[in-house]
Amino acid sequence: MNAVIYILRCIVMLLVTWTGIRLIGKKSIAEMTSYDLAAIMLLTTVSAEPLVYKISSKATVGVFTIVIATVFLGSLSLKKFFYNIDSKPSVVIAEGKIIEKELKKARMNLPLLVSELRIKGYQNVSDIKYAIVEPSGKMSVIAKSQVSPVTPKEIGIPTAPVNLSFPLIIDGKVDDKNLNFLQKDREWLLGQLKAFNVGNFEEVLLAQYDSSGQLFVNIKNKKIEIPNIF
Template structure:
């Protein structure tokens, strides 16, 4: 009895330590590979607790191995956009310019009732009020409402506003995303001009560069 209690206490604190090392994401924000590792760790920890015949080390070694695997995969998806796409997937536009993308709903297996529920939970009740709805890789849905509805004062004062769009990343971790530049109908010369305007010699000096929702070039350089 006391042995089982001791094994349970050891495994409990080990799993808590592992979870702390893995980071502070909530369950709903975990990427698929993180969720799989979390479930596997909980299963591996429960086996030595239930069966004293299983050596404690046989539970600790797989758990530590999974922690190492999670750290390696996290670093890989931070450094490589291709790895990030494979491991985490890509965001999907469910509502594009005020219209529901039916093919996107089918491919992501999201029914219209779930989509409408997400809108209501974020205090929007009409699809026509939403310019973009984005299914993030974590499974959550982000909303970009029509600009004239974001603040009542803009519409009430009859201010002319430009519709905001989805931000597009063009430099990430020093690497240029050629596909996104083409999506913006720009080229490499345009990018170099933008960098020179901001006294940047090379894309390698930029940690994050994007065209924000207002069409402006936003960047953050590496900190020394």
């Protein structure tokens, strides 16, 4: 009987906690403010108490008190005076130069900085006019005008409409649903794979078909030389 009551208590507090988190708002961990994270940590602690002390009603009140307080703090964050105590953006690169003081404040080391720039598509720090670590923890990068990519719109080039890339093979398994959607069959796919010296589907790690009609194939266990990355 005690086991059944304990299981029911777990289910009730799971639902209460889930409701509380939904009321706080839909955010990823990276987008949460410091008070959001504090609220989530406190929420999980309070909601776990009934599993030890058998006081579900008090914990339920506690959960919703935390939710109300978090929503209230969220509304305060829109007020100007709150900006002074909330986290601010850190400019870690200015005019191609790394600002060491701001880098330390952002708790970011050089390999991580270089990695973030690569993710944004830039290889050299000297190409960057400003790099800013936002309060969410994400990095915004503004490149110098000489290295900023030129868009087709700027030079008046017409472009084909963008469409999805369809996975046709994943880890040796053919996606027949996507093949049917593209009005293709396995015989056609196998014929396309012969251009990559592939004799059967099991040899393929990933095969994708894009909107321009090109097939991209990654073969399993194919040895590729890679450089050491800083």
